[in-house]
Amino acid sequence: MREFLFVFLNIVSVFFFLYLALYATYLFLAVTVGAWNLYHQARLRSIHNEIKHPYYFPVSILVPAHNEAVTIVDCIQSLLDLNYKLYEVIIVDDGSTDNTSQVIIDRFQMIPVDRPIRRVVPCKNAVNIYESLGEKVKITLIRKEQGGKGDALNMGINAASYPYFLCIDADSLLQRDSLERIVQPAMADESVVAVGGLIRVAQCIRLEDGDAASYHLPWDLLTSMQVVEYDRAFLASRILMDSFNGNLIISGALGLFRKDVVIAAGGYSRDTIGEDMELAVKLHSFCRANNIPYKMRYEPNAVCWSQAPSSLRDLKTQRRRWHLGMFQTLKKHRHMFLNMHYGAIGTISYLYFLLYELFSPIIQVCGWISIFLAVYVGILNFPFMISFYLMYAAYGAVLTITAFYQRIYTQNLRVSGGDLFKACIVCVVESICFRPILELVRLSSFIERRSDRMKWGHIKREKHKNL
Amino acid sequence: MQVYIRLMMFLYLFICICLLIFNIYYILWLKLIAKRRQKTTAFWKEQIDRQLQLLEEGSAIAESHKRLLVTKLVHTEVLIAYHSALEPMLAEESVQQYLREAAREWRQLAVLYSKKDVTERAYFAYVLSAYGSALQGEQEMLSSILLGYFPNSSIYCRENVLQALYAIGSESGVERAFDWMYQHRVSHPARLLSDGLVTFSGDRISLANKLWKDCEKWGEQYQTAVIQMATQFSDSFSELFSKALLEGAVGQEAAFAILRYFRKYPYEPVREYLYQLVLEESELAIAAASALEAYPGEQTNAVLLKGLCSRNWYTRRNAAGSLVALGITEEEILQIDDRYAKEMIQYMAALKHVKGGAGVA
Numbered sequence: 149m150r151e152f153l154f155v156f157l158n159i160v161s162v163f164f165f166l167y168l169a170l171y172a173t174y175l176f177l178a179v180t181v182g183a184w185n186l187y188h189q190a191r192l193r194s195i196h197n198e199i200k201h202p203y204y205f206p207v208s209i210l211v212p213a214h215n216e217a218v219t220i221v222d223c224i225q226s227l228l229d230l231n232y233k234l235y236e237v238i239i240v241d242d243g244s245t246d247n248t249s250q251v252i253i254d255r256f257q258m259i260p261v262d263r264p265i266r267r268v269v270p271c272k273n274a275v276n277i278y279e280s281l282g283e284k285v286k287i288t289l290i291r292k293e294q295g296g297k298g299d300a301l302n303m304g305i306n307a308a309s310y311p312y313f314l315c316i317d318a319d320s321l322l323q324r325d326s327l328e329r330i331v332q333p334a335m336a337d338e339s340v341v342a343v344g345g346l347i348r349v350a351q352c353i354r355l356e357d358g359d360a361a362s363y364h365l366p367w368d369l370l371t372s373m374q375v376v377e378y379d380r381a382f383l384a385s386r387i388l389m390d391s392f393n394g395n396l397i398i399s400g401a402l403g404l405f406r407k408d409v410v411i412a413a414g415g416y417s418r419d420t421i422g423e424d425m426e427l428a429v430k431l432h433s434f435c436r437a438n439n440i441p442y443k444m445r446y447e448p449n450a451v452c453w454s455q456a457p458s459s460l461r462d463l464k465t466q467r468r469r470w471h472l473g474m475f476q477t478l479k480k481h482r483h484m485f486l487n488m489h490y491g492a493i494g495t496i497s498y499l500y501f502l503l504y505e506l507f508s509p510i511i512q513v514c515g516w517i518s519i520f521l522a523v524y525v526g527i528l529n530f531p532f533m534i535s536f537y538l539m540y541a542a543y544g545a546v547l548t549i550t551a552f553y554q555r556i557y558t559q560n561l562r563v564s565g566g567d568l569f570k571a572c573i574v575c576v577v578e579s580i581c582f583r584p585i586l587e588l589v590r591l592s593s594f595i596e597r598r599s600d601r602m603k604w605g606h607i608k609r610e611k612h613k614n615l
Numbered sequence: 616m617q618v619y620i621r622l623m624m625f626l627y628l629f630i631c632i633c634l635l636i637f638n639i640y641y642i643l644w645l646k647l648i649a650k651r652r653q654k655t656t657a658f659w660k661e662q663i664d665r666q667l668q669l670l671e672e673g674s675a676i677a678e679s680h681k682r683l684l685v686t687k688l689v690h691t692e693v694l695i696a697y698h699s700a701l702e703p704m705l706a707e708e709s710v711q712q713y714l715r716e717a718a719r720e721w722r723q724l725a726v727l728y729s730k731k732d733v734t735e736r737a738y739f740a741y742v743l744s745a746y747g748s749a750l751q752g753e754q755e756m757l758s759s760i761l762l763g764y765f766p767n768s769s770i771y772c773r774e775n776v777l778q779a780l781y782a783i784g785s786e787s788g789v790e791r792a793f794d795w796m797y798q799h800r801v802s803h804p805a806r807l808l809s810d811g812l813v814t815f816s817g818d819r820i821s822l823a824n825k826l827w828k829d830c831e832k833w834g835e836q837y838q839t840a841v842i843q844m845a846t847q848f849s850d851s852f853s854e855l856f857s858k859a860l861l862e863g864a865v866g867q868e869a870a871f872a873i874l875r876y877f878r879k880y881p882y883e884p885v886r887e888y889l890y891q892l893v894l895e896e897s898e899l900a901i902a903a904a905s906a907l908e909a910y911p912g913e914q915t916n917a918v919l920l921k922g923l924c925s926r927n928w929y930t931r932r933n934a935a936g937s938l939v940a941l942g943i944t945e946e947e948i949l950q951i952d953d954r955y956a957k958e959m960i961q962y963m964a965a966l967k968h969v970k971g972g973a974g975v976a
Contacts (some may be wrong), residue, residue, distance in 0.1 A: 169623060176627050183634055187641065195691065195738040197771040203810060261965055264958045266928040281969055336770050338804060539621075539628065546631040553638040 153525050160518045167511065171504055172543065175384060179547050182387035186448060186558045193449075204331045206234035207404070208313040210304030212297050213239055216318035217246045218609045219455070221255050226321040228284050229358035232328055236286045239318075240304045243294025249278075252289050256280040263288075263307075269415025271295060271302035297400070298416035298423035305415055308407060315424075317401045319609050320454040321350060324358030330404045330450035341409045341442045342431060344395065345402035345450035346382050348555075349375045353453050363561045365570050370463065373578040374456040376548050376571065382448070383551040385500075390446040394497040396432070396477075398444065400424035402452035409435070409442070420480065422473015429481045432493050451559070455609060460585075462608055467586060468593040474506055475593070509591035512584075544579040648692075655696035663700055667709050676716045684720045689727045691735045698742050705745060714749035721746070722753050725760040733772050736764045740775035747782020748816055758788025765795050773803060777811050784817030790825055797833045805836045805868075809843035820849055827855065835866035842872040850880035857885050867898065874902035881909040890914065893922040893930070901929045908937035916941060923956040935960040939967050 192198065209227055213220055220239070227237050241249045252258065258278035265274060272295035280287040292303055301315055312334065316322060326345060334340040351371045354361045365372050389395045398405075403424065410416075410427070413434040420426045428444065435442035457463040478501060485502070487494040503511075522528035552571050556563050563571075662683070666676040688694045704710045714721075721743070728739040740761060743750065750757060761776050768776075773796070780788040789812075796803055815822055823845050830838040845852045856873045859865045865873065877885050889910065892903035904922045907915050919941070922934030938960060948964070951957045 172623070172627055176630065179631070180634065183638070192734060192771070195695065195734055196741040196775065197734050197737045197769065199771065199774060199807070201807065201810065205806060259969065261962060261969075262958065263962050264955065279966075279969070335804060335806070338802075536621075539625075543628050543631065546628065546635060550631060550635045550638055553635065553642065556642065 150525060153521060154527065157518060157522055157525060157527065160514075164515060164518070167503070168540070172540075174388075174500065174504070175544075175547055178384040178388040179380075179550055181391060182383040183550065183554055185387045185391075186383070186554055189449070190558050199332050199336045201335065203233055204328065204335055205312055206236075206310040207232070207327060207331065208304070208308035208310045208407075209235055209237045209327075210301055210308065210313055210315045211237065211239045211318050212242060212300035212304065212315070213244065213248050213318035214242045214294070214297075214300070215244045215246045215248060216609070217244070217248045217251050218611055219319040220248055221251055222611065223316070223318050223320060224252065224256070224287065226355065226358060227316075229324055230322060230327045231324050231358070234310075235327065236288065236309060238288045238290065238304050238307050240300040240307075241289065241291045242297070242300035243292065249276075249289060249291050253278055256287055257282060258287065258289055265290075265303075265306050267306055268411050269302040269305050270418065271299050271306060271415075274303065296418060296423075298418045298420065298426075301423065302415045302418065305407060305410065311407055312404060313407050313410075314402070314404045315400060316452060317454055319350075320347075320401050320452050321353075321355055322358070322402070323355070323360065323451045323453070326402070326450045326452060330402070330447050333445040333447055334404060334406070337443060339441045339443050340445050341406045341435065342398050342428065342444045343404040343450070344386065344398035344428075344444075344446045345404075345452050346448045347378060347399050347401045347452050347454050348382075349378055349456045350453035351375075351456060351458070355453070360559075360561060363563060365563075365567045365574065368458060369574070369577070370460065371456050371458055372570070372574045373582040374463075376552055376575050376578050377582065378456075379555050380548045380551040383554055384547070386446045387448065389497055392492045392496070393443055394492050395444055395446055396429050396493070396497050396501055397425045398428045398446075399452075401454045402450065403428075405431075409440070417480075420473060420476045421469050422477050425473055426477045426480065429477050429484070432490065433481055433484060436490055436493075448558070457608075458610075459608065464589045464592070467589045471506070471590045471593040474501065478502060478506055509587045510594070512587050513591065541576070541579045544583070545575045548575040548578060652692070652696050652699070655693060656699045659697045659700040663704075663710075663713065666713055670709055670712055670716075676713060681717055681720050684717055685723050685727075688724055691731075691738060694739070694742060698745070702745065711749040714746050715752065718750050718753045721750055722756055722760065725757055729760060729763045733767060733769050737769065737772035737775045740764060740772065740779045744775060744778035744782045747779055747784070751784050751816070754783045754785040754788065757783055758785035758791070762788065762791055762795060765792070765799075765801075770803070773801070774807055774811075777803075777807075778814070781811055781815045784815065786817055786822045786825060789815065789822060790829065793826065793833060793837060794829065797837070802836070805840050808837065808840035812840060812844035813847045815844075819844070820851060823849070823852065827852075831864070835869050838865055838869040839872045842869060842876055846872070846876045846879055852876070853880060853882040857882060857888075860885070861888060870899055871902045874899060874906045878902075878906035878909050886910050886912075886915075890918045893918050893925075893934070896925055896927065896930070900925065900927060901933055904930050904933040904937055907934075908940045911941055916943070920947075920951070923951065923960060924953045931956060931959050932963075935963040939963045 211220075211223060211227075216223075224237060224239065239252060258280040261277055261279050263277045263279070265277075272293040275291045275293065277291075278289040288307060290303055290307060292300065304315070305313060312331070314327065314330065330343050330345050333343050349371060351366045351368070352363055352375055365375060386395060400423065405427075409431065413430050416423045417426045417430070431442070431444065434440075457466050478498070484490045484494045485498050490498075519528065519533070549572055552575065555561070662680060666680050669676055688697055701710065725739065725743070728736055731739075743757070743761070758780055761779055764772055764776050777789070777792060780792055795801075812819075812822070823841055826837065826841045830841055842856065845856075856876055860870060860873045874889075877889070889903045889907055892899045893907065897903070900922065904919065907919055916938065919934045919938045922930050923938065925931050925934065935956070943960065943964075948957065948960055951960065
């Protein structure tokens, strides 16, 4: 038995070495490529190597909302502050039980209309439609029967008048130039079918007329850790995967899509929690299956400021939903896995999400069990284990700090010396404490995965000016 | 194995710290550059002011200044500072004269920049597009040099070169640029082409006529761009476009663009053809229903009422919009049997009412 355990633990140690070495290499490559790419783009922009145009193509902005009375007006106001000429705003109230619709109707003086809507993708029925023509652009509010976020977005697609649509979350704020930035890749290359933007934590920013007036790292440790986590995640994986058209996620908080391709692919899934990831994967699958030349791009200069959960409970709700969504999507599109027809998406991207995102909490639990077994057998090298862990945490922290600094100069943000110091501390704490907690949360999503299918996640929101 | 793991981790840590140091260095370097650029901009502002003073006194700009332009502006960083100094004053006539006097130097710079990296070529073309109207005297030479920027270029470089060609008003330059892109199978977004052409500072009608002749060879993307350009400013292409449309000599996108042209500039000879498109529920019926708004008459109303019951949702919507614009009466709306058609036209009428129009008669 002891000999069997010995052999088994040796195999496990080789597996973990390869697993971590691959991950460290991936992270390293991702941050290096990301850093170089952002540096290069900043340089290009500084010498007018960009598509600047007085009139880009028209865009329909879709805002699905469910019980968002606290933040929705700020969100719409930020959309009205955009420096873009041709767009419309469509808010889809998916059966809210608070006064989401009423605050919009009152604030923007909307009037009821009997607007016929063409159903090109499936969705539940509209209850009332309101329009406002007194603002800079046309605003439409559609109140509908509750059907989930994917269903609400499908309603938005049906009502959209323009060939491209942008989806954003109702608790988010767009920076003044975000829409212009996100359409630029699609303007420059007509084969681009979707563009994702950069999501940052709204608690850090004060926007004035759509421009960043000040930036600071919040005192709340949980929020600060999410700030650096977002910076690392968006710098690390998105840009690297973008380099081979392999992004499997376009965040629901900010994504631009070509409407005809999304309609042809069947629109948003209505039975998946992670409808944003599902759509991105579906578009890959659809375009490849139909030999449609396509690109899905990530535009790091299109910034959306989104509220991060400020309590552990809300964070848990959010991350469980994300993890479940990923699970459902990867399961639904498992035909792509190691399928040569899908190229790097079926191998590198899918494999990364499977091993380092979906199964990582399970692998971590296996790691802990192996440690206990090694203690039992008496072959655990404690000093090495501790030094390895600390070194790995330091490695993660340095990468995170790099990502944080990178964001400062590419977005021309002014950050105080105190905030820079705070960021260094937060990066270390995030690496050592926050990530293990998140892994536990993600693990719990496997256990409770049946319970919250098709529901909107309820996270406590604050008015942006109170953040 | 422990040694390997440690070695690998240390190596990665080392490279990451290098990356971090590079970032910090880059932030500091950016601050330094900004300060230096401010100084250089102030220097050029002073230089330009001095030359403007000379022009005001009736003299020519100094030869030493011209030499300075060629020797210094060949460095992109200096050109950025120079442009920052000059840009706020570009609308002034004295600045235009100053640029005209230095046109030969700009030509020399254009040659020097043609040997540079694509991003720097793109920036130089961008600067030229801002000064273009003053450099029209050099348009033939400049356009030939600028066309040399095209090989191994990026979309940004091509677009900036095209902007410069539009600004200096070189018809042959634009024509040759389009031909180069066609010959080398370089696709440039149609919207950029059409919107760019509208900014052409020379004779736009003459340019559109020249381009239209070549469009047959270049393809639909260019045809559409020229039609959209013409739609912005002239009704003198009606005969040309109607011939192309009726003979089926254009693709679908171009045909849509022509129908939009005939909506803006009504042309009686196409009236019957528009009726036919709506009645036959052709793919072009969507645009035809919209264009009929500009062709009032009893028969138009009858055709649009048929279009209102089309199987195509967009044809129904556009027919409703046109009928409301033509002043359909409430009685006529009530007589419509088709439920979907009635819903659509009622919505359009209400929308017009909200927008401040009369709604229905």
